[in-house]
Amino acid sequence: MYLQPMPEAGGSEISAKFQRSKQLGMPLVMRKFAKDWPASQWSWDDLCSAVGTRTTGIRGNAFAHGQSTTFFPKPIAQKPIADYFRQLERNETSEERLFAFNLKANAPNLEHRNTHRFKQLGVRVVNLPAYFFGAPGSETRIHYDFDWVDLLLSHFKGQKRIWLFDQRQNEHLYQIPGTVHSAIDFSRLSELRESYPNIDRLEGYEVVLEPGDTLYIPKGYWHHITYVTGSFSITYRIWPQNLNEWLKTAYSWSVGGIDILLNKLPGIASWQAQRRAKAFEAKYGRPL
Numbered sequence: 001m002y003l004q005p006m007p008e009a010g011g012s013e014i015s016a017k018f019q020r021s022k023q024l025g026m027p028l029v030m031r032k033f034a035k036d037w038p039a040s041q042w043s044w045d046d047l048c049s050a051v052g053t054r055t056t057g058i059r060g061n062a063f064a065h066g067q068s069t070t071f072f073p074k075p076i077a078q079k080p081i082a083d084y085f086r087q088l089e090r091n092e093t094s095e096e097r098l099f100a101f102n103l104k105a106n107a108p109n110l111e112h113r114n115t116h117r118f119k120q121l122g123v124r125v126v127n128l129p130a131y132f133f134g135a136p137g138s139e140t141r142i143h144y145d146f147d148w149v150d151l152l153l154s155h156f157k158g159q160k161r162i163w164l165f166d167q168r169q170n171e172h173l174y175q176i177p178g179t180v181h182s183a184i185d186f187s188r189l190s191e192l193r194e195s196y197p198n199i200d201r202l203e204g205y206e207v208v209l210e211p212g213d214t215l216y217i218p219k220g221y222w223h224h225i226t227y228v229t230g231s232f233s234i235t236y237r238i239w240p241q242n243l244n245e246w247l248k249t250a251y252s253w254s255v256g257g258i259d260i261l262l263n264k265l266p267g268i269a270s271w272q273a274q275r276r277a278k279a280f281e282a283k284y285g286r287p288l
């Protein structure tokens, strides 16, 4: 696997470099772009008192729990959110994450308005921030977002390492047919090299995000996240900007929505799993 450093921009060059990256569909780290956002000031104490005694479902390592094709991994535990935040503050190693968490609903007294901050980049974002928390050692498994939109991920606490791969890498990633997921459990990458030899041909980008950085993830880019320390980020989606983009996003939501509904019907999920396993074996000559 070959990973090159993610392209970067800082200070006054950010807007121009972002426009160029967006045109080319290339990722970009904008160092310190979000350093003045309210979220940069939140201490763990602030976060704990803002969520009060609310509890939530904590996600884990999807592969370890046999959920490698589930869109939203199922919770592995229910716990008070403040207790989880204290674990992150103490940097306790675990697989525990909050994935696309709705902090806005759980901590309404914090200042969550950020959409205006992207004017400098010349884009409008959807006012639906997704919050991502993770303990050191936890991972968000490799995937790309099914709705085919550009993402802006701003990072506020701790450090996390992100690997990005473009759509030309789909076969090297052993994409599971009909999903936005890969068959490879990246937490066991070195053990899996022999069974998945295409891993050695993978080419992508790597960055370690620091508080205040914002990462532009172009549509269709695979992302794998390793939490280095207890940390959190907020992702916004950029509104589609032309008819083509709207059509592709609308199509992805319709197909994704129908898929989610169909999978609730008895027998459909296991039938889908069998179909995927067959298609995977036909494509890669090895079982899923």
Ligand SMILES: O=C(O)CCC(=O)C(=O)O
Binding pocket: 132, 133, 134, 139, 140, 145, 151, 153, 223, 225, 233, 235
């Ligand atoms: O940071 C993470 O853990 C996941 C981020 C992600 O998947 C996203 O922003 O779409």
